[in-house]
Amino acid sequence: MGSTVQISAADGSGQFSAYLALPASGKGPGVVIGQEIFGVNASMRAVADLYAEEGYVAIVPDLFWRLQPGIELGSTESDFQQAFDLFQRFDPDKGIDDIAATLTALRALPQVEAQVGTGFVGFCLGGKLAYLTAARTDVACSVGYYGVGIEHSLAEAANIRGRLLLHLAELDQFCPAAARQAIQAGLGGQPQIELYSYPGVDHAFARVGGLHYDKTAALLAHERSIAALRRAIGPHYDLAALWEEHTRQEFANRDVPATMTTMVDEPYVNHIPTMTGGVGYKNLSRFYQHHFVHGNPPDTRLTPLSRTVGATQLVDEFLFSFTHTTEIDWMLPGIAPTGKRVEIPMVGVIKFRGPKLCHEHIYWDQASVLVQIGLLDPQLLPVAGVETARKLVDETLPSNTLMARWKDSEGK
Template identity: 65%
Template sequence: MGTSIEIRAQDGSGSFQGYLAVPASGSGPGIVLLQEIFGINDTIRGIADYYAEEGYVVLAPDLFWRQEAGVELGYNADDWHKAFGFYQAFDQDLGVEDIDATVQALRARPECSGAVGALGFCLGARLAYLTACRCDVDVAVGYYGMGIENHLDEAVNIGGRLVLHFAENDEFCPAAARLDIYGALQGRDNTELYLYSGVDHAFARPACEHYHKPSALMAHQRSVTAFRNAIGPHYDLSALWDKHCEYEFSTRNVEATMATMVAEPYVNHIPTLTGGVGATELFRFYQHHFVDSNPADTQLLPVSRTIGATQIVDEVLFSFTHDREIDWLLPGIAPTGKRVEIPLVAIVKFRGDKLYHEHIYWDQASVLVQIGVLDPQGLPVAGRETAAKLLDETLASNGLMASWARSANAEGCTHE
């Protein structure tokens, strides 16, 4: 996706290269992406492309250029040895000057809307912190930085927002260092500090043995939220989701549905393991097993909607008549003609102004009870009552609990 551009050093000593990734829209706020000790390799370019999908103009400068231009290392033993050699010889102060030159170069780009943040990993996380202290950026985010505790006296100079992600088991930023950092930074209005339990350094790098997907996803959501709040861009996620649902359930247009999504999206209907991963599989799923599999009287009644910076959580009442085989919901079960009403939750993730994925949850036992293929007698399951109580919280609770009646007169059960 990206291209290489030239950046002029501020001290007049020459110029260096930067990897530039631009969003599909052609413009957006800027992010200066700060490398690990392995140079501008596939990992860093991939992160740049990823954040370009999120709507940012990303510029990753070659910070080792004063030693050797174009350093690009992998993660085998020999490359680790070379990477630490570059790290040990790195002039940090000149490096921050080069980052400042990159910030100015990015702001001058016609694609950049003007607002600029910084994002760094490993060595780049410490540099992101120092960038927040020494450069004019609106927000800086760092993942598993090392050595930040040695520069806490500079925190008084931070004008923008600072977000730092720490790994609990990180030998390069051990507990003692984190305590110093937390002691100096925690409680500041413009600072967010997050600790990820049980994970190690580089937990957000997919190519690493320490990669921990749940922590990486949570950290990414927090990072993008910080960027959105500080520099934008701001999208109407509610309208985008409504349009997607219109194409799915009203106009039933598969091409239009796919056009609302990123190039490689996925959908996961959790209870039935149905959906699709990637454009080809998801198109097949929508075309042959979803859009036209839904009964004509299908209705989605919104109950609540929570809108974040990167995702929407919808709580809806989903109802239909089981007048056909519904591949995604009741695969292999012949039509029963029964009416079904269930609470349903959709967690919808976006990248930029496109849907990235959908995680859809519902109580499959309630569906099976309502179509008559599961006898609820003696089981802790309910039928249409789950939908009714969603709309009327005053309906009886705890009817499935035999012990509920016995606790009525138990000591301490009355609240005063």
């Protein structure tokens, strides 16, 4: 997705290269990505590409250029040894000078909306530099992942003017408990600083494909990072309008190609109770075309109840109703039409990457569906049918009707 550009060092000692990735729109706020100790390798370029998808002009400067320009290391033992040698010889002060030069060059790019401010996101070595960048430059928002040695520079916190977000790993041997406690004591409680600790994960938990990669922690940390950047520098998207356009193409127009254009290149959909949907453009398009968009009964209706919109996702609560006049592969696979009326509460967690849908997690009570079409006997199990939907919209309806012992606590 990206290209290589050259940046002039502020001290006049030469030029260094940087990987530049642009968003699909061609412009956006600028973000500098701070490398790990392995150089600007494929992993760091992928991070820049990801931030470009989120709507940022992302640039990864070669911070090791003064030691060994163009170095790209992998995960072999010799690579680790070379990386640690570079880390030990690296001059953080010169690194911040080069980050400041990168910020200046970034703001000068015609694709960058410089008036909204710029950001920095760093990992490992870049995690410490994220803290120092916040303290020594005018960056609007700085995000650091598992930085090493921040506890030794806490006196500089008084100089922080923008936002700072730090992600800390509970099992990080390079930032042990005493260091994390010092960071918490020195930085905690300040309104412009956010500190998050991730239990049970190690250093580099966000490096995709790495030994310590933890998907759940990485996804949560990324969401928090984007939220902090959006708050400080944008870009701001109308997620509700994007979601409504997606559902309009799905349910009103029943147009699969148009539906897919509202999503990222490799999206996924997961209907949790039945594990139906698809991962990737090819499989999801196939699912939509042959098993979902054209397979819903004609009277299918979504009745919105509530919506919560965040920085990168929204949560929709709605009633889903239909008459079971056609086989519904995604909800009732293999079940012949019963002609029964069904009305159930649903919740959708809709994730966005930039202005495109990234994934959908859709939840509902499958037992209630089976009761309503006559395949599950509510007299034999603690399940309910259409009553769950009716009580959702009318909270005054009786509670605890499935609890035989409810009457025993009366008056106690």
